[in-house]
Amino acid sequence: MSNPENLFSTILASTVHDMKNSLGLLLDAINTILTDLPKEKSSSEYGIVQYESSRVNNSLMQLLALYKIENNQLPFTPGYHNLYDFIEEQILANQPLLEAKKFSYTIDIDEMHEAVFDDSLISMAISNILGNAIRYTHSQILISADIGEEVCITICDDGPGYPGPMLELAGNYMIGINQSTGSTGLGLFFAQQVAQLHSHGEKVGKIELMNGGPLGGGVFKIILP
Known part of the structure; x- marks a missing residue:
């Protein structure tokens, strides 16, 4: 049975x-x-x-x-991708909301930078985080990336920042359900799972949340080895 x-x-x-x-x-x-x-x-x-x-x-x-x-059924197909072009595609996917709210954005990424990752999975993760940033920010979004031993994509906004209880979850994002706000933690949990699919040697991908940054609001980082 x-x-x-x-x-x-x-x-x-x-x-x-x-x-x-x-x-x-x-x-x-x-x-x-x-x-x-x-x-x-x-x-x-x-x-x-x-x-x-x-x-x-x-x-x-x-x-x-x-x-x-x-269920171990998800295709995982990492490859080389131009980071600037990739992030620009995610911005375009959220363009309707940006234009509706008359928000500005900046992409601070070297146009020659390339990195290895599964673009379809990272696209879903980044697009969701970008959408949430646009919904809660005041007027500005900044997307940057650093490439060294790891690839770090950072999304900053000038909004009120992440609430304290969410920062305290420290990776346990699926327990962050808040019925009063409708928050399920799905986007962060998904981003975390996708990051962890990316590994190199003993290093495994991860996400980090904090407040402050160059725009003074929420800061989301996805770090890939």
Whole structure:
């Protein structure tokens, strides 16, 4: 007889996959409508609708990826990628929300820097963190990267910073559920799991949260060996 927990997980994963496909079609339709919409008729609300739809889709993709990680089914395909181009792609994915809120951003990364990582997984992690930074910041986002023995991608904002209880979780992000705010900790937990898939020798990837930084708000770091 099948394990009930395994059966439930399989059904849940299948349902999430179906929801993701349906939402993908909805996103395509929204993007087509917005592309055809005259500039003078566009508004910030359209950008927010576009972003929020993408955010739900990204959350579903993260859930599926976590299911595959748990069952050793997730393809892991690291390769060389230009860091500036990669981060610029993540900014473009969040452009609707940036424009809707009239926020500015800076990419402080050498355009020649390359690093080895799984771009599809890191893309999901970075896009989610960027989206949250844009939602809670006041007006500015700064994305930088340092390359030495490790690759460190840093996202800073000028918002109120991460709340104390979240900083105290120190890696146990899935216990950071807050029903009053709707926070599930999924984005941080996913970023942590993706970082840990990247290893070199005895070194394993990780994420770090802090407050302060050059813009005085929240600081997110994903560090890959």
